Amino acid sequence: MGSVHDTNSATAGVKACSPLVGAQRLREMLKDPSKAVICPGVFDGFTARLAVAAGYDALYMTGAGTSMSRLGWADMGIATLNDMRANAEMIASLNPAVPLIADADTGYGGAIMVTRTVTQYARAGVAAMHIEDQVQEKRCGHLLGKQIVDREIFYSRLRAAVIARDQLKSDIMIIARTDARQGQGFDEAAERLQEAVRIGVDAVFLEAMQTREEMEKVCKLMGDIPVLLNVVPGGVTPEYPIDDLVKMGFRIIIYPGLCIGPLLTACKNSLESLKTNRISPKESFGTGIRDAFNFTGLEECVAIDKAAGGKAYDTVGH
Template sequence: MGSADTSTSLTSATTRNTDTATPKACSPLTGASRLREMLHDPSKVVVCPGVFDGLTARLALAAGYDALYMTGAGTSMSRLGWADLGLATLNDMRANAEMIASLDPSVPVLADADTGYGGPIMVTRTVTQYARAGVAALHIEDQVQEKRCGHLLGKQIVDRAVFLSRLRAAVSARNNLHSDMLIIARTDARQTYGFEEAVARLQEAIKVGVDVVFPEALQSHEEMAEMCRRMAPTPVLLNVVPGGVTPECTIEEARGMGFRVIIYPGLCISAVVESVAQELKTLKTTGTTSSRGSVGAGVSIKDAFNLCGLQECIDVDRQAGGKAYDTVNGEE
């Protein structure tokens, strides 16, 4: 998992944003307002690691990221144990987004909202619930309700008019709430109907009033740069999926093409699957864990608790006059 030094740095870093005990002067900006502020800076690229639960969100916060992305695929796999095939409902997604956003409301959380989960009325409900959950931005796509991951083959796309009706409902719902939440229009049309149709859909989406556009599964660096050129000055989001349809590039290369937001939905999923699978295999085959006998190696359960707010909870209890946790940090 890592060295003791790494554990210490992770746990101490959580106090940067998650101190609930000590009142302090802080910006009144919400996560959505902060995201808008970042996007107003033309030199800024908003980099969002994909998180899917409280632990991966805490790790990303401890690492100092300016924004987080709640991945729909990760939510489906972690909450349901199923691949991203449209099985997660509004309730699944909203609840996960709300929990992640609540860990540090000053850090913007961008969240997958799939197709909006229905027609205009349902899209309105989705946007309302996400906004009230503290989500800074959500994206709505143009796949059919029986959707699938954007980098899988065989996607089915709704008519342009249906897509735009979803977006109109989303923008209207957001405006009626007087919310700062950003609406992101995602199109998966490139695979089925070609690059020009993807461009046309996103240009129409901008006219509807969306804040950011998300062209999924572009197929070359040339397409990526051209999409940014045609969408300007509207911010364009890049989805980085290793092994997916879109060619990989560095953050600086993406900045040079014109992208303003970059999400890495599989970042934590891949790391968790690989590391946990290895630990389980080690215990199964050797009868012990990989860190046994190595003094200071690995991350202890106390390290994990500290990462997830143990000290802040102790401080809250003490300030209220309680003594319930006075022995928590003692020798055991």
């Protein structure tokens, strides 16, 4: 984690408006092989602001969290490009100086569709995106029963993504993700990623490794290419402290479910308390609503209005 970024100034949401700011910054952060970029999983504006205020220098937009929060459905390939791009654009715009790595699932179609996906993500301000080798009817990476496309279909997706990146002259990073470990073994997954590097991707992501030996091996195989690790407590990949993961060689470490569990537990408990006790629990929103408004940009909006000569928000209450 680094220093807390400016979320209170009148220009926090509009400064550094170039869509490439986050991508350029992420590439700079990855130049030091002795450090890793730590990304908490976020899925809406509130969790994104919480993560930035906590001092994280980069964010990860989880596809599972996006599907659950925007659609109310588990991550079973239901979210579309439009769902994912719109959410990514909103999160990336809150502070463009904080790089956002975003799930792009399978690229949402063939080569032409993948090109469109990369273009839209780049223009939305996304710093990096990962494309995987599951079939279109995909599912969350730590669930059983995943189906994998043939190598050439996967490579075609990646070639299309790299071509789109280069034609755009964009700094957006293309991350190749393989889910082949579960059904076809570690060697097949590693070979897919090695070919992905030859195609021209910027980083790799081997999902659902099962042992420490595999985790260390993939980092050695990839050499200078950044390797992303997905940390899912209770998933198939063993969890280790961040310092240990950095020593193994991981350069990007994401925690997709970090905000999902606490939110689920807190809201469920609060709702059940009201239902049972017939009065709102003391720890609920209550008198803290103004604090929540301030946290999500109330004072920033008032300052912008005043700077423009407006008086509409001279008195703001609830």
